[in-house]
Amino acid sequence: MFVISTTESRTPNRLVRNVALVGLAFSMALAAGCGQVQGASTASSGAAPGGGAKVLALLMSDNTTSRWFQIDVPNITKDVKTLAPDVKVLTYNAQNSPDTQLSQARTALGQGAKVLLVESVDPTSAGAIVSLAHEQGAKVISYVHQILKSPIDYFVGFDAIQLGQQEGKWMVENTKAGDRIVLINGWAATSLSHDFETGYMTQLGPLFDSNQRILLEKVFTPQWLASSAQTEMSAFLSKYNNKVDAVLAENDQMAGGVIAALQAAGLAGQVKVTGLDSEPAALQRILLGTQSMTIHPSFQSEAQNAAQVATDLLNGRTPSADLFAGKTVDTGSGTAPWAVTPTTAITKDNMNVVIDDGFITKATLCQGLPAQGFCA
Numbered sequence: 001m002f003v004i005s006t007t008e009s010r011t012p013n014r015l016v017r018n019v020a021l022v023g024l025a026f027s028m029a030l031a032a033g034c035g036q037v038q039g040a041s042t043a044s045s046g047a048a049p050g051g052g053a054k055v056l057a058l059l060m061s062d063n064t065t066s067r068w069f070q071i072d073v074p075n076i077t078k079d080v081k082t083l084a085p086d087v088k089v090l091t092y093n094a095q096n097s098p099d100t101q102l103s104q105a106r107t108a109l110g111q112g113a114k115v116l117l118v119e120s121v122d123p124t125s126a127g128a129i130v131s132l133a134h135e136q137g138a139k140v141i142s143y144v145h146q147i148l149k150s151p152i153d154y155f156v157g158f159d160a161i162q163l164g165q166q167e168g169k170w171m172v173e174n175t176k177a178g179d180r181i182v183l184i185n186g187w188a189a190t191s192l193s194h195d196f197e198t199g200y201m202t203q204l205g206p207l208f209d210s211n212q213r214i215l216l217e218k219v220f221t222p223q224w225l226a227s228s229a230q231t232e233m234s235a236f237l238s239k240y241n242n243k244v245d246a247v248l249a250e251n252d253q254m255a256g257g258v259i260a261a262l263q264a265a266g267l268a269g270q271v272k273v274t275g276l277d278s279e280p281a282a283l284q285r286i287l288l289g290t291q292s293m294t295i296h297p298s299f300q301s302e303a304q305n306a307a308q309v310a311t312d313l314l315n316g317r318t319p320s321a322d323l324f325a326g327k328t329v330d331t332g333s334g335t336a337p338w339a340v341t342p343t344t345a346i347t348k349d350n351m352n353v354v355i356d357d358g359f360i361t362k363a364t365l366c367q368g369l370p371a372q373g374f375c376a
Contacts, residue, residue: 054087054314056080057108059129061121061145062096065224065253067277067299068119069093071359072143075303076117076310084311088112096223098122105129109136115310117141117156123148123191139313142329142336143306146191149332154319156306158297158341160192164199164250166345167274170293171248172203172213174272179245180214182236184229184258186250188220196250196276204248216240221254229257237265246272252282252294259290278346278354283365286348287374293347300358305339348374 058076060068077089090108094101098121105116109132116133118140120126127150130140134151144157175181181204186193207213217236221228229249237244242265249255255275262268268290275282278296285291305323312319319337328335344353351374355362366375 053112054084055090055111055113056087056115056117056310056314057090057092057113059092059094059101059105059108059116059118061094061101061119063093064096066279071299072303075299076306079304079307080311083307084315087311087314094121096121098125101126102128105132109133109138114138115141115313117143117306117310118147119143120145120147122189126150141306141309146329148191151331151333152336154309155329155336155338156302156309158343160195161199163276163295163343164196165202166295166343167248167276168200168203170345171200171246171274172207174292175213175246177212178214180216180240180243182216182233182244182247183218184232184247184249184254185218185220186224186254187222193220193250200248216244224251224253226253226257229254230260233258233261234264237261242267244271248274251276252279255282255291259285278359280360280365283351283354283360284369286346287351287369293345296344296346296354296357298342298357302341309339
């Protein structure tokens with residue numbers, strides 16, 4: 001699905017036992033970010049919609065995946081206000097409904113939004129949002145989730161295939177010949193889950209083909225739900241009499257469900273488990289030894305890129321080409337500039353990366369954990 005050129009063109013997201021204080025801090029952020037579920041929360045001291053106001057709408061898919069309202073919305077809003085204090089930010093939660101997201105886009109446009117940042121529920125049907133926005137003279141930034149077969153204006157997000165390669169490479173390097181591996185993919189309806197799979201199979205596929213690693217099961221998990229991942233993993237443990245050596249879970253939310261199933265079987269910490277998103281709960285699981293690794297997208301960089309593109313557009317400027325470094329994404333009807341988010345594989349050995357990135361403080365991360373190792 002990805003095609004690279006010199007202007008690289010590509011088509012590109014629960015903790016069993018959360019530590020109370022960290023969970024509380026991020027739950028408070030979530031509550032602040034969600035606003036009205038069917039409507040929008042507003043953050044700005046700018047003028048009211050209409051009358052020449054500069055309005056940005058953040059159309060988020062859900063609050064099931066914790067990062068959207070705990071991390072992305074607060075970060076983007078903060079960066080937008082720093083760059084352009086007069087911009088009004090409207091935030092919407094589609095609750096995993098494509099129809100709701102389209103309706104919210106229509107509402108946002110009616111409220112004067114001239115830029116829609118869309119983290120889409122469904123990559124195909126979200127094309128209707130792009131059409132609607134363009135009909136009304138608004139621009140669309142596709143965020144993290146690519147919108148397929150639609151002429152988006154800009155894309156901000158990580159390279160999903162490269163990220164999958166990072167997970168796959170880690171799995172190759174941390175398993176041995178004959179190890180039995182389960183693949184817990186994300187939601188089949190999203191391009192991300194398939195792109196992750198494409199990436200990790202470049203690393204694991206040859207080993208499966210040569211029987212150096214044993215592929216036990218592969219499954220796609222509706223809406224990336226931890227509860228579904230737990231059910232899936234419990235079934236696999238039963239089927240294979242607990243003889244599983246490693247689980248490649250495409251994100252931290254599902255990793256939490258996998259680990260819940262492992263805990264119930266008395267195997268937590270004995271089976272290697274990957275993840276993505278560097279959720280605080282997952283970082284704590286890594287420090288506790290029940291999760292092996294996660295992928296950390298630089299959320300700071302991602303939010304800054306999104307805010308820069310959005311405020312430039314709202315101020316009538318073309319975003320600087322330097323922001324995209326010549327990279328473009330295939331929209332299915334041309335190409336759009338792509339601001340790529342850097343990603344890093346996180347283990348116990350380099351946990352300082354998430355601290356240095358400003359994602360979480362060491363004190364917050366270590367609250368409730370034993371004062372040893374990283375938290376000593």
